[in-house]
Amino acid sequence: MTRTHNFLNIMAAGNPQQSLRKALGVLKDSTKVGLVNLNSDNKWLDIAIVKATNHDEVLPKEKHIKTILDAVSASKPRADVAYCIQGLAKRLAKTRNWTVALKTLIVIHRASREVGPTFCQELINYSHGRALMLNLSHFRDDSSPVAWDYSAWVRTYALYLEERVECYRILKYDIIETMCWVCSSIFNFLTSSVCYVTSWQQTALKDKRLDIPDFLEHLPPLQQLLFRLLGCKPEGAASSNSLISHALSIVVGESVNLYVAITDGILILVEKYFEMQGHYAIRTLEIYKKAGNQAESLSELFEICRGLDFGRGQKYIKIEQPPASFLAAMEDYVKDAPTSFVFQSTAV
Secondary structure: HHHHHHHHHHHOOOHHHHHHHHHHHHHHHHHHHHHHHHOOOOOOHHHHHHHHOOOOOOOOHHHHHHHHHHOOOOOOOOHHHHHHHHHHHHHHHHHHHHHHHHHHHHHHHHHHHHHHHHHHHHHHHHHHHOOOOOOOOOOOOOOOOOHHHHHHHHHHHHHHHHHHHHHHHHHOOOOOOEEEEOOOOEEOOOOOOOOOOOHHHHHHHHHHOHHOOOOOOOHHHHHHHHHHHHHHOOOOOHHHHHHHHHHHHHHHHHHHHHHHHHHHHHHHHHHHHHHOOOOHHHHHHHHHHHHHHHHHHHHOOOOOOOOHHHOOEOOOOOOOOOOHHHHHHHHHHHHHHOHHHOOOOOOO
């Protein structure tokens, strides 16, 4: 009865074409729930997926998300986790509605954060031999001009989540999840006493087994992840949509730990820079320059967030660039850095 009332209310309001699309979305959701009740052996989970990712332009209900998170927890059999991931993947693949796509991505993002590395590994396992689950490069919702803007942001969000999984695949750890100290509010970033330390930096400082090549291997994937994060800057109508703002607040919350991890790694490299062989110095200089450009872009993203509802009155880390003279000294060193000779055999 409630769905019937929703259908009639939607049809009675707004642009007729948009109202019809929304009403059809409501009917699709209710029909799928009905089919699940009839045909599914895992109807409790299937219903939670449909309801958490329905066509309503509101945040998913927490009870449905918790049902999904429990289904993909590390204690569950892998077959059950794979079944849930398959259900989310189908939801993404079949929809042409930006709301459904975005809410599905939010659920996947929540799972990767709250369930941890086991979920990321299962996403990798699921995608093995298949098209990438999070590849939404061709996603379009052409139901209205604003839906076009929303679709563009959904695609950039999917790229970030896809890169997040790829970063885990390469590094074998989740840089976001390995924060050892978590602030009670993800936006209270700016205090002189707060110290963020990742397990990577702990290993580097205490174990001393990570050396220059290790950092040169770890930093580029992290910088690529930050590149995708910076791409989540909202534009057009996406800047004022509450559902997108919610997803953006999660993304921005992750930017701090990511940026600090990159900065700490670069500081360790810089300490050894003027003793490096030439090929290491060149790669370090490239990483250092890229970090400077990304720091500027991250500051711009923070400025945008300050103007949005979730960011007003919040404090963000202040990013300061090192003096230009230091970069000049690094560039001068590369010109005269010692070179190690590597002899390679050539097949005749």
